[in-house]
Amino acid sequence: MAHPSLEDLVQKFEAARKAGEHERGCPEQFKLHRELAEECPAFTYNLRYLARLQQVVDQPGRSTEEVLSEVRRLLESAVLGSYRSAPALLELGNFLDTFQHGPPEAMNLYEEGEQQALNTLEDAWLFKIRYWNNEETKESLEKALRLGKLAERLFPEPGTLLWDEMQTTRRYAAQQGLTPPDES
Secondary structure (H helix, E strand, O other), X not given: OOOOOHHHHHHHHHHHHHHOOOOOOOHHHHHXXXXXXXXXXXXXXXXXXHHHHHHHOOOOOOOHHHHHHHHHHXXXXXXXXXXXXXXXXXXXXXXXXXXXXXXXXXXXXHHHHHHHHHHHHHHHHHHHHHHHHHHOOHHHHHHHHHHHHHHHHHOOOOOOHHHHHHHHHHHHHHHOOXXXXXXX
């Protein structure tokens, strides 16, 4: 059986969400999300959505233990399938914290999720600063300098690509007369 295309997966996800448009968590919505989870267990956004849905919607005929066990399995699959992405880690940590009364594993997941999020933020700021440096206008360099100052406080470790790009910003800003040459 051929794997569905990404477009098909997104289309099925949207159909499942729309099934709950008038009645969130109706049987049809659960059915569609579960089918999608079975068809593509690596589609982590669906796993996370289904897990969240189950935490807020009563499901007659299912015990609390059964629901919580499925939620945990879905979130653990989302962590694995997302290669330990920040949102998946944080959701699993929150689930464990909320429903298993804060085991130490929850804090470990929060810390790992935080580090993943910081890595993503550092990359985003690197790319924004590089973009503004490439424009080499007074306005873009001023933006890069402001963001660079904030980045230095949050990411104080030199020797990263972000720090290298901030040095480029300082050099360009000095060439444009925005900062004294001794600041570059």
